[in-house]
Amino acid sequence: MIEEPYRWVEAIANRREYIETQLAQGSPIAAVGYRDGIVFVTLGRARQKIFEIYDRIAMGAIGHPGDIERLRMAAIELASTEGFTRSAADVSLRRLAHYSLSPVMKAAFEQVYGPPYLARLLFAEIGSSPKEDLFLRVDYDGSIAADGLTAQPRQRFAVLSGTRQSAELMEKFLQKEHVTDAPLADAVNTALDAWSVGKMAISENGVKELPQRDVIRKHRDEQLANAAIEAAALERDAKSAIRYRILPGEELPSSLQR
Amino acid sequence: MDKPPLVLDPNFSGASEDFPAVLRRKGLLQVAPEPTAAAGGHSFVPTESTTILAFKFSGGVLVAGDRRATAGNTVVYDRADKVLEIDRHSIMAIAGVPATAWEMARVLEHSFQYFRRTQLQEMSVDGKVRALSKLLRDNFGFVMQGVGVVVPIFATYDGNSKPEARLYFYDAMGAQFEVTDYAATGSGSPAVRGILYYENHWGRKKLQELGEDDAVAIALRALDTAAEADTSTGGVDRSGKIFPLIKIVSRDGITTLPEEKVGAVFKQSVA
Numbered sequence: 001m002i003e004e005p006y007r008w009v010e011a012i013a014n015r016r017e018y019i020e021t022q023l024a025q026g027s028p029i030a031a032v033g034y035r036d037g038i039v040f041v042t043l044g045r046a047r048q049k050i051f052e053i054y055d056r057i058a059m060g061a062i063g064h065p066g067d068i069e070r071l072r073m074a075a076i077e078l079a080s081t082e083g084f085t086r087s088a089a090d091v092s093l094r095r096l097a098h099y100s101l102s103p104v105m106k107a108a109f110e111q112v113y114g115p116p117y118l119a120r121l122l123f124a125e126i127g128s129s130p131k132e133d134l135f136l137r138v139d140y141d142g143s144i145a146a147d148g149l150t151a152q153p154r155q156r157f158a159v160l161s162g163t164r165q166s167a168e169l170m171e172k173f174l175q176k177e178h179v180t181d182a183p184l185a186d187a188v189n190t191a192l193d194a195w196s197v198g199k200m201a202i203s204e205n206g207v208k209e210l211p212q213r214d215v216i217r218k219h220r221d222e223q224l225a226n227a228a229i230e231a232a233a234l235e236r237d238a239k240s241a242i243r244y245r246i247l248p249g250e251e252l253p254s255s256l257q258r
Numbered sequence: 259m260d261k262p263p264l265v266l267d268p269n270f271s272g273a274s275e276d277f278p279a280v281l282r283r284k285g286l287l288q289v290a291p292e293p294t295a296a297a298g299g300h301s302f303v304p305t306e307s308t309t310i311l312a313f314k315f316s317g318g319v320l321v322a323g324d325r326r327a328t329a330g331n332t333v334v335y336d337r338a339d340k341v342l343e344i345d346r347h348s349i350m351a352i353a354g355v356p357a358t359a360w361e362m363a364r365v366l367e368h369s370f371q372y373f374r375r376t377q378l379q380e381m382s383v384d385g386k387v388r389a390l391s392k393l394l395r396d397n398f399g400f401v402m403q404g405v406g407v408v409v410p411i412f413a414t415y416d417g418n419s420k421p422e423a424r425l426y427f428y429d430a431m432g433a434q435f436e437v438t439d440y441a442a443t444g445s446g447s448p449a450v451r452g453i454l455y456y457e458n459h460w461g462r463k464k465l466q467e468l469g470e471d472d473a474v475a476i477a478l479r480a481l482d483t484a485a486e487a488d489t490s491t492g493g494v495d496r497s498g499k500i501f502p503l504i505k506i507v508s509r510d511g512i513t514t515l516p517e518e519k520v521g522a523v524f525k526q527s528v529a
Contacts, residue, residue, distance in 0.1 A: 052375050076375045077280055084277075084368045085286055240346060242371070 106142025
C-alpha cells in the first residue's frame with residue numbers, strides 16, 4: 001500500500017488530519033511567567049492535565065489519556081534516573097525534549113503501521129533567573145516550538161490548544177495582556193482570560209479575531225460555572241529543591257475578583 | 259503475528275515499577291549477591307561505628323548523630339552528616355558503612371519523589387517504611403560478605419490518617435520496629451539506650467513531655483556519654499567546636515538546629 005513514496009506522504013497527511021481532528025476539542029492550557037515563577041492554568045471537568053515532571057520541570061498535556069500517561073511516565077523516568085545518577089542540576093528540559101521525547105514521537109508518527117501518540121505537550125523549566133526560564137512545546141509529530149533557547153526577544157509565556165488557530169489567538173492575547181512581573185493572582189487571572197480566548201476559538205462557530213474584554217469575561221464566567229480551575233506553579237525561590245506546587249482551590253478565588 | 263495482542267512496552271511500564279526496579283532495569287543499581295552460608299566462610303560481625311539516637315518529645319521527633327567517621331581505628335573525618343533528610347517530613351539517620359548508607363538514602367529520596375510524580379499522590383508512611391526495609395533486604399548479600407552493613411533509624415511525621423510523629427529502627431536484614439519513645443543504633447548505642455531509658459522512667463519528665471531545650475540537652479548528654487567509652491563516636495569536640503547534628507521532625511517539616519543554638523545548650527547544660 002505504501003511501497004511508493006507518494007503513498008507514504010499521502011498516508012502521513014491522512015494521519016495528520018486524523019490526529020488534528022482528535023485533538024481539536026482539547027481544552028487549552030496557558031503557562032505564563034509571573035514575578036516569582038511560572039504558573040500553568042487550565043479549566044477542566046474530569047482529568048488532571050498539569051503534572052510535575054521533576055524538581056524544576058512541569059508539563060501540561062492535551063490528547064488521549066493513555067498516550068499522555070505513557071509520555072509522562074517516560075519523561076519522569078528519564079528525568080529521575082538522570083537526577084539520580086548525576087544531580088538535579090543536570091536534568092535539562094532541552095535535552096529531555098530534543099533528545100528523548102521528540103525522536104520517539106516522530107518515529108511513532110511516521111511509522112504508518114503503528115499507532116501515533118495522540119498528544120500535544122507543553123513544558124516549562126524554571127531557571128535561577130527569568131532569563132534562564134524555558135518554555136517548550138512538543139507536538140504529536142515530534143516537532144518542537146520553544147521560547148527561551150535562542151537570543152530572540154522573549155515572551156515568557158506559552159500556550160497549548162486543540163487547534164493552531166486557537167493557540168495563535170491565545171498568543172496574540174497574551175502578547176497584548178501579559179505582564180512579566182505581575183503578582184501570582186494577576187498572572188492566574190490573565191491566564192484564565194487567555195484560556196477563555198482559546199476555548200472560544202475552538203467552539204463550533206469559533207471566533208477568528210480577539211473578542212472584546214467583556215465578551216471574554218462573560219464566556220469565562222459561564223465556563224467557570226460548570227468546570228474547575230486547575231493551576232500549578234513553579235516557584236523560583238521555593239525553600240526546597242522541588243519547585244512545583246499545586247495551587248489549591250482556596251488560593252484561587254482572589255484572582256477571580258478582578 | 260509473533261506478538262501477543264496486548265504488550266506493555268517495557269520502556270513505558272513505569273506505573274507498576276518502583277524506582278529501585280527502574281534503576282536495576284537500567285543497570286544503575288548494584289545488585290547484591292544472594293547471601294549464602296558459605297559466603298567467605300566468616301561470620302557476620304556488625305561494624306556500625308557511630309552513635310545515632312532519636313526520641314519523641316513535645317515538639318515532634320528529635321534525631322541526633324555524632325560527626326565522626328572512622329576506618330578501623332583511624333578517624334577519617336570529623337564532620338560527617340549521618341542525619342539525612344529524605345523528604346519534607348522524613349529523616350533517615352545512619353549507622354554503618356557510609357558509602358552504602360548514603361547511596362541508600364539517595365535511592366530512597368528519589369523513590370519517594372518518583373512515586374509522588376508517577377502516582378500523583380504522596381507515598382504513605384507505611385509505604386516509605388517498607389521501601390527502606392526492601393533496600394536493606396536487597397543489600398543483605400553485601401552485609402554477609404562483610405561489606406556494606408547499614409542499620410538506620412527512620413523518623414517521619416504522618417500527616418494523613420492520624421497526625422503524629424512516627425519513629426522506626428531497623429536491623430541489618432531489613433526488619434523494621436516501630437517504637438513509642440526512643441531508638442538508638444551504632445556502636446555507642448548501649449550507653450545511649452541506658453540514658454534514654456533512665457530519663458524516660460525516672461527523669462523529671464517523660465521524654466514525650468520535654469520541651470525543645472531539655473530535649474536537646476539530653477541528646478547532647480547522651481552522645482557525650484557514648485563518646486566517653488566508644489572510640490568511634492565523636493561526641494562533642496570542645497576545642498574544634500564541632501557539635502552533633504540535630505534535626506527535628508514536626509508537623510511543619512524538618513528543622514536543622516543551628517550550631518549556635520546547639521552550642522548554647524551545650525554550654526549551659528552539658529559542659
